[in-house]
Amino acid sequence: MSKQPQAPRPDSWLAGPLLGFDTETTGISPTRDRLVTAALVARGPLRPDGSREQTVTTWLADPGVEIPASASAVHGISTERARAEGRPVGEVLEEVAAALSRAMAAGTPVVAYNSAYDLTLLESELTRHGLPTVRERLGRELGPVVDPLVIDRKVDRYRGGKRRLTDLCAFYGVDPQAAGLHTAEVDVVATLDVLEAMAYAHPEITRIPRERLMTWQAAAHRDWAVSFNDFLRRRGRTPDVELAWPLPEALS
Template identity: 55%
Template sequence: MSWIDGPLLGFDTETTGIDVDADRIVSAALVRRDASGTHVRTWLLDPGVDIPEAASAIHGITTQYARANGEPAALALNELASVLAEAIAAGVPVVAYNATFDLCILDAELRRHGLATLAERLGRDVVPVIDPLVLDRAADRYRSGKRKLVDLCAFYDITDTGRLHTADVDVVATLDVLAAIVVRYPDLGALALGPLHEHQVTAHRAWAEGFNAWRTSKGLTGPGAEIGWPDRRILVDQSAD
């Protein structure tokens, strides 16, 4: 059997913006896929700040709705992190599209509320993580076009996507894209979870360094792509080369 047969735990957030250090989680979903089927759990949070109209336009959650219907952020975040940590500790891989964003904003939110991060709950790094964006980019490096989730759904013929930019719908689509990637590249499905995680660490770093070099060649300024994956930290054994 391959890890693609499950169990897998998909994870996604919808937020007030794209700054992982300053923005807040508005909704989150965990979708467990195993032999018994697909099981969805969602959270709606009152983030404690106004949700910008631009963010509401994407995910459909307004400040007023979140305040009226959302759980207190600290309560929901602690519950979400507890379920994630329990699954990871049991060896279930977390699947997230652009995983660095969701994992880093979750950690920032947990710290903001004085709660233990995922790594602190586990007593180790958050491993294994599977990111279809990283896998697709490494396997088909020179394919032109954008690689947002909607783009990969189109490329891999995932048609039953519902309303993307809703956390639970995005997670189901992410799991479907991952399954299609493994069909196209069966060597990925043959890897054990540990080597698969390390493959993504290396692949993401190679992509980020190449992307940042391209930015420099074009005279572009700014921070560029983070080198670390899925944590923004660069671990010593990953930077020794």
């Protein structure tokens, strides 16, 4: 897919400001592992020429625990570097949570690939450090959140192959403009680009009313999760995919 994304309608949520979000962490458990880096990429409303103003903010935190070699191999941050260069994780969590809360309160969609991981990790870390969660700051549930992974599974359900961010970049013709993904800010830019390319291929997603984005995606995720759990059962494996989105039932 080499064409540029088609401009969304001026009244679409996609034409307005977007805030991309990603983290890199000490492992793969969103409830037990710790924050190492975070990135926010703010894109302004779509201009008539199809461009957007873009601002990137990144954080490096000292998570207060050892970073396993397996995690360092993915994102390139060692325990030594995090301790020497990273800020106290509580300060980083506060700033990230404040920025996300402001965006959600203003109705700006927070765009995150596999958002359930990053948002669960953030809420768990905030609780661990005695800080108000994003939900507590909002006084309501999270949202709006837009997850290209959830959307892709819904609009192209029967496409074969994996659906990692690298796979979606290849499928939707997005060049991450780097030697590889897994740096938080690179992942965020790629996620935003994938979302816009996906909207070109499936313009119906831009017509979802802003107020229905969360319920539409929650239902889409649940449909996929139920189906995938059935697949696991048929293979004699434990059906362990969480049905709730964007946070697990245990955090509700």
